[in-house]
Amino acid sequence: MTTSVREREPVRLAGVGRRYGARGPWVLRGVDLHLAAGRLVRATGANGTGKSTLLRLVAGVDAPAEGRITGRPARTAYVPERFPPALPFTALGYLVHLGRLQGLGRAAARARAGEWLERFGAGAYAGTALAGLSKGSAQKVAVAQALLAAPGLLVLDEAWTGLDAGARAELDRAVRERVAAGATVVFVDHDPRRLAGEADTTLRVEGGRVRAEAHPAGPAPVRIVASGDRPLPDRLPGGAVPAATGEGTLFRVDAAASDDLLRVLLDAAWHVHRVESGRAGERA
Ligand SMILES: Nc1ncnc2c1ncn2[C@@H]1O[C@H](COP(=O)(O)OP(=O)(O)OP(=O)(O)O)[C@@H](O)[C@H]1O
Incomplete structure (x- = not known):
């Protein structure tokens, strides 16, 4: 996303x-x-x-x-403890409907809905009526609706x-x-x-x-934004977790491990765009 x-x-x-x-x-x-x-x-x-x-x-x-x-x-998105599945929609239809309410165009809402259903392993249920979904699949739809519009x-x-x-x-x-x-x-x-x-x-x-x-x-007082095509090791220094953003991949990592992480990225020929310390939203 x-x-x-x-x-x-x-x-x-x-x-x-x-x-x-x-x-x-x-x-x-x-x-x-x-x-x-x-x-x-x-x-x-x-x-x-x-x-x-x-x-x-x-x-x-x-x-x-x-x-x-x-x-x-x-x-703002919310996943309640109990999801109301008794609505006259298919899983995909419901997500597209909610995506549009959240300000997405029809094509974007469809694309995002499909992507999120796939990510949660519910792509096969796109055409299933909400009322016909198992509890687990309905929960996947509930979570997908919250993530649709970032x-x-x-x-x-x-x-x-x-x-x-x-x-x-x-x-x-x-x-x-x-x-x-x-x-x-x-x-x-x-x-x-x-x-x-x-x-x-x-x-x-x-x-x-x-x-x-x-x-x-x-964890994570240092934020590193980088991009690259080469795969990175499964376990990154400081337990950093890559997260996709519009600018590239963002890593949040403890300051003590940030140099090691930068070395791993550079060794893998990744391009480092930015390194910031402090958490987003923190006042100077
Ligand atoms: N819609 C409601 N009408 C009346 N009372 C309510 C309502 N929702 C919650 N309460 C009451 O408010 C109190 C707090 O409930 P709430 O569900 O927020 O707690 P919780 O910490 O999330 O509980 P749990 O861990 O069991 O989910 C409880 O006494 C509950 O009975």
Whole structure:
């Protein structure tokens, strides 16, 4: 998927609260957060503490009862815990429809929909009615709809659940690509190994409050954009993961491993376009 790396304002939550019903108990209250561009954000907390509520608010599919949320990019995508398959579309027809709603032309929507179905191993189901899809295939369509228009904010609520191992790995890759391209990705997953060690921030949801824990010493403070035709080793220095962008391939790597990675790229006759330190969206 091609999207350029660019910076944008963070999504800001200021004094956000949510309760269900005018007199219901507050599920979340006094939530103040900055979710910067180019960050991977994990939300954690015990069952029923309000993680899904928080994700729906961040995605904009639910509105806060008090407080404000600003800076949400125009292209925001969301995968809910449960995907509604009872719509009169085929898998491809649904994706093209949503792609068009997200601003893509018909031909581009068709092409992207086909590409994402293939990437998730669901190309064979393009012509199947949504209602006729297995749970796993329906989940692939749910994930594909979120990735279609290269969102600047991607919100994933247990989106890996129901996917087969290949599709789960593909979704991991797609998340890394979006983050590398400058998107904010916020996710919840019951498996603590999901993208373990890769999140820039953990949101701990507890007792109606959300505490943001940044991982400043976490991975990837250096971003290298390069291009080349020759294959690279499977294991790159610092565990760097290549991600396709409009400008070439982007690698996020720890500063300690960046020289080694540059050497590997140059040895493979890759052209290095840019080396940046600091995360996208970080203020000087
Ligand atoms: N639409 C709703 N109407 C009424 N109450 C709701 C609604 N959605 C969530 N709640 C309540 O809000 C609280 C938080 O729910 P939420 O689903 O956000 O938590 P969660 O941390 O995502 O839970 P889980 O880990 O079980 O998915 C729960 O008490 C839940 O019953």
